[in-house]
Amino acid sequence: MRELELYFGPQHLGMVGNLSITLTVEGDRVVNAAMNPGYLHRGFEKLMEQRSWIKNFPMVCRMNILDPDSMEMIYAMAVEKLAGIEVPERAHYIRSIYLELARAGSHLFGLWAYSNMLGFDTVAQWAMYHRDLILDRFEELTGGRVYHIYIWPGGVRRDFPEGFEDRLVSTLHSIGGCVPDYDATFFNNRLFADRARGIGVVTREDALAMGAVGQVLRATGVDDDVRKIDPYAAYDKVPWDVHTSEDGDAYSRVWIVRNEMIESVHMIFKLLDAMPKGEVYNRIPNPFKWRIPEGETYVRCESSRGELGLYLVSDGGDKPYRAHFRTPSYTHGLTILEKALKGASISDVGNIMMSLYVVAPEIDR
C-alpha cells in the first residue's frame, strides 16, 4: 500500500496544545511518527538569563500552564540551595499542601483534556468544574487563579487566610464525593477501558532506557517518585503511598493518575493535621541588590507529570547565568511518543499522546 505523510498539528481535534507530529501512514496505521518541537518556543530559559532572581518568579510558572506550581517550587528550591536560604518549618508544610492541591488540579485538567478528546464530554465538564473549585481555593490563598506566584525563596508569600483550612477540607470532600461517579462513567466504563487497554504500551525496558518518569514509568511497575526517593518540602513528614501498575498501557497510566489524585487529597488531610504553627517566610535579600554566590546546582521535584529537574548556574551576579529545565514531557513527548505511535491506528494518536500526559509548553521552553 502507498505511504502517506500526514500532518497532525494543533488544528486536529485530537491534539491538545501547540504541538505537531508528522505522521507517515499506510492506510490507518502509523508507520513512522516524527515530532516537531519548537512550535511553542518562547525562549524562557534564555529570558531568565536577562532577569533578576526575583523577576523570574512571575515567569517560571508560565512554563507549564497546567501545573505552574511545580515550576515555582523547583526554581525556589534551586535559588534557596544556591543562596543558602533556610525555609521555616510551617512553610514546608504549606508548600506540600499547596503542591498536592496543584497536583490534584493539574490531574483534573489533564482528565478534562483526555476525556474530552475521547468524547467523554460529561466527565470532561465535571473535571473542569472540580478544577475550578480548587482554583477558588488557590484564589483565596494566593490572589491568583492559574498563576499563583506563591512559593518564594525563603518560604511562601502569605500564610493561610482565616478559616482557609476548613474551606479547603470541605472543597476536597465535595470533590472526593464524586469519585464513584467518575469511576462509573469513566475509569470503570467499558467504553473507556476498550479505548485505553493495550494502547500505547511502553515496556519497562523502553521506559527506563528512554528516561520515562512519573506515571509513564510507574505504569510499568517501577516504584519511582522523587517525593519518596529524594523528599523535599514536608513529604517525609507524613505516610503516603506510591501507586504503580504493571501493564504500561494508556489505561494503567490514567488509572495511576486517578489514584494519585485520591492520594494527594489524603496527603493534604494528613499534612493539615501535622502542620506546625509559626513563621512562613524568611525575608530574602533586597531584590535590587540580590546577588547569589557563584555556583551551580541541580534540583529535582515530582511535578504532576513526573520528575522535574532544574540545573541553575550563578556566576555571582544578580541574574541566573544559565537555567536549564529537565521536563517530563520532553522525553515523553519526543522519544517515547514517537516509539509508542509506531504501529498505532491514526484514531489513537491523540489518545496515546494524552495518556502520556504530554504538555507542549514543557517541551518548548
Next chain:
Amino acid sequence: MAKGSLLSSLKVARFLFRKPKTLRYPFEKKEPALRYRGFHLNDWDTCTGCGNCADICPNTAIEMVEVLDLEVGPGEKNERPKLDYGRCCFCGLCIDICPPGSLRLSRDYFHTHFNTDTFVFVPKDEKSDEETFLPAENYSILKASLTHRKRDYEGFSSDLSYALFEPERVPMPEVPPAERTLSFVEQVIGYDREQAVREAERCLECRLCEEACPAHMKISDYIGAIYNGEPEESLRKIYEDNPIPSICGRVCMKHCEDACSLRLRGEPLAIRWLKRYVADTIQDFKSTLEQQPGEPTGKKVAVIGAGPGGLSVAYFLRLMGDDVVVFDELSGGGGVIRIGPPRYRLPLASIEKDADHVASLGVEFRYNTKVGTDVRFQELLDEYDAVYLGIGLTVSRSTRVENADKCRLALDFLRKNKTESMSKVTEEVIVIGGGNVAMDVAREALRLQHMQYPGEKVVTRMVSLEDWDEMPATEEEIEETREEAVEFNPAWGPKKVLLDDDGNVSGLLCMKVKSVFDDEGKFAPTFFEDQEMVLKGTTIIEAIGQGSDFSFIPEDMLTKLRFNEMRKVSVDENGMTSLPGIFAGGDIVNTNLDAVTAIADAKIASEGIHKWMTRSR
C-alpha cells in the same frame, strides 16, 4: 481495577435533573477572594513617587509619570506610577516592594473598551478619585471598567512581614548610658564591615535622599559601593560632594534619612552611620583618593573660618587649581564643629582626619590667627583675589535676665573644655535652652560632674521655654539626653538668677510659659507671671542661641554688606555678597545651621569664586 460495564455510565442520567453549575454572568456574580489580584489602587497621599514599583516590574508595565500640579515635600517626587494592562501580569511584586504601602490591588477585574489606549492608566483610589470609585448603590456591574469601579474593594495588599524590603535597621552598637556618662568615651561604636554591608543592603536605590540632601551627595552610589564591599570606591563617591566625611558621618543633621522611603513604615536607612563606617574604615584618605590639585591658575583665595564650609570651599577651589589660605582663630580645623559637639559625639581625631586631607592637597592653614586682630581684613582684600566668609555663629546669646552676668555662656563653656582645661562645675547645674547646643552643654556638664564628683549625687537640670513637642533639638538628641538622666523642665522661662549672700549663684527663678510663638509663628514668648518656681543650681549655663561676630569688617564696609529679612547675609546665585569679591556661606547665610548645608553653600561659592576670579575683565 474493577471490571467495567457498558451500563455503569447510565448512572450519570440523574444529573439531568440537577441545577446547572454554570454562573449566568452578569446576573449571577462571583465575588473575588479577599486577596484577589485585580486592578491597581494607589493612595496618592501616601505615595512618594519613589518608583520602586516601576523598577521591580518584570514586564516594564509600570512607568513613572510626572504630575505637574502635585505639591511635594522632601522625600517625595511629583511622579506617580502609570500602569499598562497590556503588559501587567498581576504578579503583585510592585505591592510587596512599595515602601509606603500605598500601591494595592483591588478585586476589580472588568474592563472592556474598543480603544486599547484606555488600558494604560494612572491608578488612584477612592480618596483622590471619587468619580471613578463609586459606592455600592451607584455601582453597576454592567458598566464595570477602569473608569467605573467599586469603592472599598481592596484585594491583595501590602503586608510588612512579607515585604521585599527590610523595615528594620541593623542596630548601632552604643555605649550604655550609665557607662558613657562617666567619661567622654564616644557613644556610638560604629558598624563593623558585616553590619555595614547588611545595612547598606537595605537601600532600595530610589534616590529620594539625594534630592533631600542639601549637598546632593550621591548617596545611592556610595551605599551601593559599601554593599559591594568597596569602601574605597564609596569614599571616592563621597568626596565628589563632601570633603568632611568623618565629621558628617557623626554629626550630620541627616536630611537624607528624613527623606528615606524606608522610614514610612520602618526605620530609615542609617545613611549617616554608613558614611561614618567608610570614613573610619579607610585609614589613609590620600592614597585612596589619589587626588591632585588642579592646574595652577595663579589665583589666591582667603578663606575666613576653618569650619565645614571653610574646609569645603578650600577643598573645591584647590581641586580647581587655586591657591587657598584658610584663617582660623582656633588651634585646628573644624570651626564651631571643633568646639560645639562634645567629644563623646565627635572626637577631635575625626576632625583632624578630614582637615588633614584638605591640607594634604596644598591648602595653607593659618591657625591661631584671628582676622581683625592678628591680620587686618583689608590686608586680605588687598592680597587675595577673593575672600570667603565662613565665620559661622560663634557668639552665644544671653537671656539678659537679672544677674545674668553671673551665668556662663554655652559656647564659652564648650570652647574652654576643648581648648583649655576642663571647666570646673558644681554638683547642681542648670542649663537654659532646648536646642541641640543646650543638649550638648547639659550632657557635657553631666560628664564633668561625674568625673569631678565620682560616686556623689550630682544633677543637671534643663529649663526650656518650649514644651516637649516644640523643643528645637532633634528627637534623637532629646531621647539620649533623657536616657542619661538629665532633668527636664519644659515650658518654663527664666525670670531671675538667684544669688546667695556671698553673691554666688544659688538658683534660677522661673515662670510658667503661656506660649512661645505668636499667631504668625514668630518667636514672642508670653508667661503666666504669677506661676513661679525656683530651680536649685550653683552653676547656670545659658544656651539659648548664637549670633555671629562681624566686628573684623571695617565699619564703612559693614554698612554696605546687605542682610535679608531673616537677618542672614544676602548672597547671589554664585554665593557672592553685596560686596564684590567677598563670598559667604554656612550659618551666616542659611537657616538650616548645619554642616551639610554649609558644604552645599561652599560648593556653590567655590564655583562662583572660581568663575569670578577667572572672568575676563
